[in-house]
Amino acid sequence: MPKPGELTFVAPRGAKKPPRHLADLSPAERKEAVAAIGEKPFRAKQLSQHYFARYAHDPAQWTDIPAAAREKLAGELLPELMSVVRHISCDDDTTRKTLWRLHDGKLVESVLMRYPDRVTMCISSQAGCGMNCPFCATGQAGLDRNLSTAEIVHQIVDGMRALRDGEVPGGTPSGGGPARLSNIVFMGMGEPLANYKRVVGAIRRLTDPEPDGLGLSQRGITVSTVGLVPAMHRFADEGFKCRLAVSLHAPDDELRDTLVPVNTRWKVREVLDAAWEYAEKSGRRISIEYALIRDINDQAWRGDLLGRLLKGKRVHVNLIPLNPTPGSKWTASRPEDERAFVAAIAAHGVPVTVRDTRGQEIDGACGQLAATER
Structure with missing residues (x-):
């Protein structure tokens, strides 16, 4: 049964469940x-x-x-859960995006990114997303269904196999060779905490010791949320050492109600209070994700307000230059506005960085590749 106040998703009548795995x-x-x-x-x-x-x-x-x-x-x-529609690579093949077709024809995406000092995989937890954020390609497509625990896990298993087999080059000055997955981010398609039970099950499979699971570290896993407050409180009680990332995108309720519609239910301060609870119980720093959108949320005064809200907390701000979707009015901030926004946050002693933007030439924004296949 869902906990009070949580969002639930009911599969359409006649929808076929993923096979047991x-x-x-x-x-x-x-x-x-x-x-x-x-x-x-x-x-x-x-x-x-x-x-x-x-x-x-x-x-x-x-x-x-x-x-x-x-x-x-x-x-x-071990039934077949999903099949590769295609891989698309860029950044000298060190970034590989995979489009998957699930057993019922639904499409999801994952991205494997190999850096000199680490390998990160971004995975999906739902086919589509029901949060309806207007600047997000996945949100524009709506929610098809939750992924099963196994469908989530299999994205990582396949990524680890690809690394072992040398399919994704780079990572060292000499080029390719095997590598080990070090970071997993639940920042692909879907709102992870809206698929709570299966995402928690996936984290357990990923971190259980081999051969019961993949033997990965909880500290290398990041779970993002737009701010489903009851689920955040519940997640804080799981005893995980994962990092929690809050997709905030605006420091004021007036704008966030528009950019992140679930804010009409749980306001900025409620979301941040739930995040601080998770930080206290997990001992992990909170990541604040903030997509910088030109002339919408990138004003210096909003950076100042964000800094005031976060000052003195165990937090890091990750600014994301928006990867625009085709035909969208939303686009990335001007460089000078980005710099002023960073300075306004940093003035309050809050750590802030601008995310390295990978994958723009391969429809890198989550949901773009699936949208082209529909």
């Missing part, structure tokens, strides 16, 4: 599922080893499992 289940549930189809429970650990540690999806590779059992186990617990 190993990554949807806890280790104990995997043993039960394997036993239910007449196999020894220890096969669950073998399957987990192949999926989470070896990224081996082809039953022919499971040589420690009898051939007669492989197809049955694959059909029941």
Whole structure:
């Protein structure tokens, strides 16, 4: 049951659920599922080893499992969840965007970005988004459905396989070679906290030790939200060490009501209070995400107001030059306005940086690639 005040999404009548997958289940549930189809429970650990540690999806590779059992186990617990429509690369191939088609034809995106000192993957938690922010390509398309835990996890599993196999070059002065995923950001399509249960399940799968999960660090995971306050309070009680990123985009309620419509329900100060609670319980600094939009929210006085709201808090401001969508009136700030905005925040002693903009030439803004395929 949803918690009081939380937003819920009801799938359309007749919508087909994603098939059950190993990554949807806890280790104990995997043993039960394997036993239910007449196999020894220890096969669950073998399957987990192949999926989470070896990224081996082809039953022919499971040589420690009898051939007669492989197809049955694959059909029941490792069905095909999603297929690649296409990859698009830029930045000398160190940025790769993937368009996925889900089992029901819905489209989602993920982006793998390899830097000299780290590898970051941006993943989707919903097909589309119901938050209706007018400057966002995903928000313009609306919400199709929530992703399952396994559909979220599989984006990362495939990214880790691609890194292991050297499909994404760069990262070192000498060029390509294997690399390890270091950062995961839930900043792709969808509002993660509107798909709360499955996102939390995905975080557990990502951070459970191998072979129960991928063995990644919670500290390398960032979960973004536009400010679903009840879900933020609930997330603070999970005991995670993930970073929380609040997509604020305006420091004043009058403008934010327009840019982030959920603000009509939970105001700026309520959102920030929930963020400070998470910071206190997790020990992690809050990231404030702020898309700079020319002549809309980039005035220096708004930077000053934002600095006043954040002064003295465990916080970092991440300013994002808007990646405009085709035909949109929304566009990035002028360089001089961006500099004045940064200075206004920094004057209050608040750490602030401008995000490195990658992927503009490959429809880098989330939702753009899916929109071209519709």
